[in-house]
Amino acid sequence: MKTVIYARVSSKEQEQEGYSIPSQLKLLNDYALKNGYKVVKEFIDVETAKRAGRENFNLMIEFLKKDTDTKTILCEKTDRLSRNFRDIAILDDLVNQQSLSIILVKENTTISRDSKSHEKFIFGIKALMAKNYIDNLSEETRKGMLEKAEQGIFPSAAPLGYTNCEAKNGGKVMKYLEIDEQRAPILQKVFRMYATGDYSLALLTKQSYEEGLRNKRGGKVGKAAIHNILHNPIYYGTFRWYGKLYQGSHPALVSKGLFDAVQEAFEALNRPKQTKRHFAYTGLMVCAKCGCAITAEIKKGKYTYYHCTGFKGKCGNSWVPEKVLEEKFADIVKKIHIDDDILESIKKALLSSHSEEIEFHKKRIGILNAQKTKLENRLHQIYIDKIDAKVSEEFFDEMTDKWQEELSQIKEQIGRHENSDSNYLSQGVHILELCNKAHRLYLQQTPLKRAKLLHYILSNCTLDNTTPCPTYRKPFDIIAKGLSRSNWLPLEDSNLGPGG
Numbered sequence: 152m153k154t155v156i157y158a159r160v161s162s163k164e165q166e167q168e169g170y171s172i173p174s175q176l177k178l179l180n181d182y183a184l185k186n187g188y189k190v191v192k193e194f195i196d197v198e199t200a201k202r203a204g205r206e207n208f209n210l211m212i213e214f215l216k217k218d219t220d221t222k223t224i225l226c227e228k229t230d231r232l233s234r235n236f237r238d239i240a241i242l243d244d245l246v247n248q249q250s251l252s253i254i255l256v257k258e259n260t261t262i263s264r265d266s267k268s269h270e271k272f273i274f275g276i277k278a279l280m281a282k283n284y285i286d287n288l289s290e291e292t293r294k295g296m297l298e299k300a301e302q303g304i305f306p307s308a309a310p311l312g313y314t315n316c317e318a319k320n321g322g323k324v325m326k327y328l329e330i331d332e333q334r335a336p337i338l339q340k341v342f343r344m345y346a347t348g349d350y351s352l353a354l355l356t357k358q359s360y361e362e363g364l365r366n367k368r369g370g371k372v373g374k375a376a377i378h379n380i381l382h383n384p385i386y387y388g389t390f391r392w393y394g395k396l397y398q399g400s401h402p403a404l405v406s407k408g409l410f411d412a413v414q415e416a417f418e419a420l421n422r423p424k425q426t427k428r429h430f431a432y433t434g435l436m437v438c439a440k441c442g443c444a445i446t447a448e449i450k451k452g453k454y455t456y457y458h459c460t461g462f463k464g465k466c467g468n469s470w471v472p473e474k475v476l477e478e479k480f481a482d483i484v485k486k487i488h489i490d491d492d493i494l495e496s497i498k499k500a501l502l503s504s505h506s507e508e509i510e511f512h513k514k515r516i517g518i519l520n521a522q523k524t525k526l527e528n529r530l531h532q533i534y535i536d537k538i539d540a541k542v543s544e545e546f547f548d549e550m551t552d553k554w555q556e557e558l559s560q561i562k563e564q565i566g567r568h569e570n571s572d573s574n575y576l577s578q579g580v581h582i583l584e585l586c587n588k589a590h591r592l593y594l595q596q597t598p599l600k601r602a603k604l605l606h607y608i609l610s611n612c613t614l615d616n617t618t619p620c621p622t623y624r625k626p627f628d629i630i631a632k633g634l635s636r637s638n639w640l641p642l643e644d645s646n647l648g649p650g651g
Contacts, residue, residue, distance in 0.1 A: 154188040154223035154254075156180070157211055159196040159231045172197065179225045182256050191221055208233075212241055219249055228257045229277045239275050269496070276497045276583075276630075293393075299326075300392040303400035310385055311366065311376070312338045312404050328401035335404055337364040338380065342405045345381055346412040348419060352378055381413050431598035432457060432476060435605060439615035441466040447473070457614065469616040476619065477598065480605060483621045485590045486631050487608065494587045498580060512568040519565045526558045586630055 158175040172195050183190050194211040215221060224242075226232040232253070233239055245251040252263040255274075262274050296306035305328050309315045312335050313328040341359050344350045350358070356374045366372050372380075380386070387410040388403035389396050430447035437444055438459035443466070447457045455473040459466055489497070530551065537547040589608065593601055608627050612619045623631050 152188050152223060153191050153218075153221040154183060154225050155211055155214065155221055156183070156190055156193045157195075157208070157224055157226045157232060158193070159205075159208075175227050175231070178227060178256060182254075183225060188223060188225065190225075191218070208238065212245070215245060215249070215251065222250060223252045223254060225254050225256060228255050229260075229274060243271075243275075269493070272493065273496055297392065300390070300395075300397045303398055305385065305390050305399055305401060306392065310383060311372065311380060312386065313401065328399070330402055330404065334364060337362045338386070339405055341377065342381065342386070342409055342413055346409060346416055348416045351420075381417070384410065386410065429599075430455065430457075430473075431602040432473070432480075432605075435602060435609065436612040436614045436619060438466060438468050439613035439620060440468045445614050459614075468614065471614065471617040473598070475617055477601065479617075479619055480601065481590065481593055483619065484593045484604070484608065487586045487623070487627050488590045489583060489586045489630075491587065494583055497583060515568050516565055519561050519568070523558065523561050523565070526554050526561070530554055530558070582626060582630070586627070 156176065156179045158172050158179065160172060160175075176193065176195075180190060182188075192211075192214060194207040194214075196205045196207045211224070215224075224232070232255070233242065242251075242253065246253065246262060246264055250264055252261055253274075254261050260270070260274070262271060299306040304326060309328050309331075312331050314331050316327055316329045318325050318327065337359055340362065341355055341364075344358070345352075345355055352374045356372065356377050359377065360371055364372050366376070384390060384396065385399065385401075386404040387407045388399050388401065390399050391397075433445060433447055435445075436457070441459065441463045443460045443462045445457050446460050447455055449455055456470045457473065457476055458470040459468045533542060533547055533550055533554075536542045537544070542550075589604065593604055596604065608624060609621050610624045611622045614620075622628070
């Protein structure tokens with residue numbers, strides 16, 4: 152029997168710490184030899200699977216499509232093979248179309264066309280939860296950006312009117328915002344003009360273009376961009392980061408007084424109409440036909456109907472009763488439901504699959520703690536040496552700065568590994584448990600609380616006549632896709648006939 156081998160490490164750090172490619176290849180080649188498989192090719196990736204498109208994974212897929220005599224992939228375990236939904240879908244097609252078998256040696260699992268739907272479902276969920284683990288790791292990057300924000304440094308690309316600059320401070324490269332001398336005067340004029348209340352956004356957009364304002368690609372700065380600029384507090388010296396306002400260290404482009412005057416002008420020109428009632432599902436949907444917002448009205452004094460605002464003119468979209476909408480939203484929530492027995496199976500599978508990752512993080516924490524203790528001892532000793540006049544003031548300052556910097560980096564790495572270790576299982580299980588009970592919760596709640604649950608699960612919906620078409624938030628989108636694949640459904644659904 153011909154087979155290919157696939158091996159992967161998700162970081163250079165793992166490659167160096169015992170989860171090496173050679174150890175995976177030895178395990179898989181030994182398995183092949185023992186079980187009568189002929190290895191025709193080895194495919195190796197040393198990178199993360201945060202995005203589909205890993206070079207050698209793709210080469211393996213192309214090879215298997217051409218060499219249809221090769222019917223098996225040998226891999227160490229699920230999260231070495233895939234950590235995103237797209238790869239799972241590709242493999243699933245090969246399993247069904249070419250009778251491919253995937254053997255996960257450490258998990259003692261084989262996925263083939265004849266596998267039970269329950270086994271395929273767990274295989275898919277393990278890969279999808281591993282994808283969520285990668286997303287959790289990206290939170291560490293956001294934490295670093297949050298730390299910059301707390302120091303007054305805007306942690307993203309410079310908005311129009313500013314440029315990103317760098318400067319060295321000791322051994323560190325510090326990033327900061329500097330005023331763009333070309334665009335800044337035009338933007339200052341835009342603020343002053345709108346504050347008068349005599350200019351519409353459309354007129355300001357035209358005027359700023361004539362004044363020479365261009366975006367960073369050299370194109371026109373549109374009306375929506377001008378609107379965002381006039382509302383952005385970064386121009387008076389503060390900035391928002393994840394909903395919180397921070398005092399920036401960058402120079403202000405306009406005064407706080409001028410910025411406030413602009414906001415007052417907006418309020419005067421766009422004062423919203425008062426409504427007597429808050430409708431639960433407004434703000435969650437837009438019209439599928441024209442993109443306008445969906446609003447609601449009460450008919451005959453008691454029936455609530457949702458419909459397009461018609462801001463861009465009549466689009467032909469239907470009115471939908473709230474009762475009908477709630478039933479269809481219930482179906483949308485039900486699409487992420489995971490049964491009790493499947494939930495328990497997945498929890499066990501996740502724990503088993505992640506045991507090696509946990510061991511990896513523990514090992515790294517142990518190594519880093521040893522380095523931390525060593526540096527702390529050095530700092531203590533050099534302080535004693537300074538008091539005893541065994542080292543000069545200059546040498547003490549130089550080494551202290553160097554070791555403190557190393558100590559800070561080590562503490563940051565320890566924190567990352569500690570968070571990675573705990574977040575994977577706790578967040579994965581929390582998400583799965585929510586999926587398990589979301590539909591039941593939805594049915595028991597008032598309309599306003601149902602809407603709150605929908606906002607948590609969905610990022611937006613379009614309303615096409617009487618049908619809401621959902622966009623699930625991550626990772627609910629991944630779970631909904633996984634559950635929608637018929638061969639991943641629980642056992643009781645696997646007996647549907649061709650018409651089912």
